[in-house]
Amino acid sequence: MSTPLLPVQSEDELVHEALACRPDLHSAKWAVAAARERSKLSRWLWLRLDGALDVRDGPGYTRTGTGLRFDVPIFNRNQGGILRADWELNAALHNRDAISDQIVADVKTAYRQLDQAYRNLEILKKDVEPALVEALQIAKKGFEDGGSDYLIVLQTTNQYLIAKGQILNQTAACNRAVAELERSVGRSLIAPPLAAAEVLAATSPPADIDANAVK
Template sequence: MLSKPLSTILLLAILLVLAVGCRAYSPAAAESDSAPLDQISVTQSLAQTPLLRKYKETSPPLPAENNEPSGDIKLQKVAALALLQNPQLAAFSQEIRAREAAVLQAGLLPNPQLNIQGSNLGNSRLKSFDGPSTTVQLSQLILLGGKIEKRVKTAQLTQELAGWDYEAKRVDVLTQVTQSFVAVLSAQEKLALAQQLVRLAEQVATTVSKRVQAGRTSPVEETKAQVALSSVRIELTRAERDLEAARKQLAATWGSITPGFQKAVGQLSEVSPIPSLEQLAQLINQNPDLARWATEIAQRQALIDLEKSKAIPDLTVSFGGTEYADTGDYTLVAGISIPLMLFDRNQGNILAAERQLTKAAENRRATQVRVATALNNAYQRLATAHAEATALKTQVLPGAQSAFDAVNKGFRLGKFDFLSVLDAQRTLFDSKSQYLRALTDYHQAVAEVERLIGDRLEAAKNIEG
């Protein structure tokens, strides 16, 4: 139990340390600097990017429970569901929360240190020795050179980097959802096309069988018709399996293993004119993979400032008192200590931080080249698919359909043989399959280009090339 004088001295020491600590760093400033996630300007602006609004404009509200969709689904509903339930996206959001906690930790002051020491506790009571004494001392490390402010700033920029990484992953998820949704639409169309082909093959086989029975054609034609029918049935089975695989791939985007929806609803045939590559290239700075480097470079510079501040020695102040048990007298004890920065002035860490800044600048340049190259490749696929889809729709499909109708009608009238019908049928359905592939490639390329420019494709059409 401390005596009253020592208790008073200890109380005064605590008040002094608190006063010095408050002067060294203001907690209110730390609270304002370490804003919660929804108040960070970068993250706030990211949530309003046009590419994300594309999926929110007509997105229906999701039920609070049992978010597994059923019945017919549209892209907007699937995108909203994936943003809520994608497991990889959830992991990235936890990283942001962890960085937010790091900002809080960076703003905390060093803890004071209490030291209680007894002297001459077991002496022989000789006159040359003083009596037992108790010393109570409180010490506080005071960080100089703005270390805490610089530490908080660095932590905040690191948190913003986590926000950019989350944004990049979120746009990746939306792109994956779009491409998977397009794959389901394409697989549904392929299945419908295979079913139509089977029905036509069955009709042709029935017609050939009747003509064989009537003696108007050779039995060999009937065998050929049955072989063709078996072939298209195999294609139907493959189309069914491809659709099931595409459905599971889409369901995986919202963390589901077994899809519960019935059908994806959308228009693959919607093809719009595309902007030029030069127009698109002016928007690549909106790409989160590229936009993040401005924050990365600022964070690297903040790290340099933080390492330089560590070269400034910190001050330790102490205050307390000593009480002598024999006489009841007491004395005040105060002290200041400061390290002498003779050898270690944090030179190595400062140099390493400067090298990291140079590395970040080079990585930014490399990312810009990578994004521009990826945009060029994606644009070539987009332009090729657009041209192919347009040509097939306006030139190839009408001619193939007209030829098939004429040959099919002539076959029933006995003007054409079975091989002519089979050839016209195969040409028509190959053209339809090619058109479907072109449409699928077009829409998936649109999703990829929008990912690279960080905006909707229509946004580039009004830009002067």
């Protein structure tokens, strides 16, 4: 089982990439953009303007008249529709912010889990395993020279095998942490780092692109 490598990007860089790559956040941003447009439109839904053309025939004459009809917003300005559209916009904003916060938490948690698993694996490989290999060699040498019992060889061998099993388990934990970090970021960590600004420009609603340009 191969040992995974730590990502070249820092935790903050991976968080920035995740906010640019995750499709669930892009979907939430577009939902906000759509809700914002519905909210704007709801303020004009009361406006109705009709044109009329009246043609009347009578004995020896034909009359044609035009007219214009529109609603005067005294009692009905679509207050209910406006409230509903504003509520939907507010809900979409909260959902977008919740997804963004969850992405940040996912990446930070996965990154730190990978870092801890990798540190544990390094300790097992660089400190524990060499010490047990040396102890096993000494035990075998002592038994061959007749200075120690074979039980010591068996005990040392058992400790060495337990350590090898821990190394395998910790390597698997590292691989799981890498998979979780890739899921959290939204892309493979083997690939080169993405240009987050270009990804955002290609996938974000126009309002978000303008806001990022101002920043």
